[in-house]
Amino acid sequence: MALSPFTIAAPDYIGAGWTVVVLPQRRKAPPPMGTTGRLASAPTPETVARWRRNGGNIAVRLPSTVVGVDVDAYGDKVALDTLSHLESKFGTLPPTWVSSARSIPSGIRWFRVPAGLEWSDVGPGIELVWWGHLRSRASLASSRRHGLSMARPERRQRPAPARRA
Numbered sequence: 001m002a003l004s005p006f007t008i009a010a011p012d013y014i015g016a017g018w019t020v021v022v023l024p025q026r027r028k029a030p031p032p033m034g035t036t037g038r039l040a041s042a043p044t045p046e047t048v049a050r051w052r053r054n055g056g057n058i059a060v061r062l063p064s065t066v067v068g069v070d071v072d073a074y075g076d077k078v079a080l081d082t083l084s085h086l087e088s089k090f091g092t093l094p095p096t097w098v099s100s101a102r103s104i105p106s107g108i109r110w111f112r113v114p115a116g117l118e119w120s121d122v123g124p125g126i127e128l129v130w131w132g133h134l135r136s137r138a139s140l141a142s143s144r145r146h147g148l149s150m151a152r153p154e155r156r157q158r159p160a161p162a163r164r165a
Contacts, residue, residue: 004055010048013060020048023057036061038132061131064115068108068129069093069122079125080105086122 010020019042021035034040040061043051062068073079083105087093093109100107108129119128 004057006056006058007052009058010052013058014048019043019061019063020051021059021061022051022054023059025056027057028059031059036133062129062133064117064131065112066110066130067113067117067119068110070108070127070129071106072125072127073106074102077125082123082126086126 004025006020006022013020021031021043023029023031035043042061071079071083073083094111097110098104098107099110117130118132119130121127
């Protein structure tokens with residue numbers, strides 16, 4: 001069995017009720033055909049066992065009750081301007097978990113939502129990650145590594161406590 005992020009982390013995520021998807025070693029994409037998007041089906045236990053033997057990176061396919069707000073705030077990206085504009089218009093996002101291989105404020109902010117909603121991207125530098133997303137961008141898998149960040153491990157930041165007025 002190949003020692004890889006998928007091999008190591010898949011049993012824990014499956015045990016917690018998540019659907020796992022293998023990705024190429026040290027990459028964020030592409031996922032196997034038919035494993036993402038509205039029409040995707042969950043991989044069979046036999047498929048997961050084969051992926052574990054072969055190794056690779058790990059992603060999870062989100063349930064319909066979770067959405068991620070992926071803020072790319074590095075380099076010349078304009079995500080912080082977009083986020084500031086949206087928060088001034090609709091209100092500040094509530095405290096939540098953030099996962100990122102980069103420093104905060106870049107990262108995916110994770111939220112529980114009512115089941116069955118459909119989402120579209122909200123503006124430059126911000127992408128929404130959700131169950132119907134065609135690409136596997138879900139990055140909850142803490143042992144995932146990708147080539148774009150020189151294989152830095154992803155980390156999670158706990159939500160800050162809500163401020164009292």
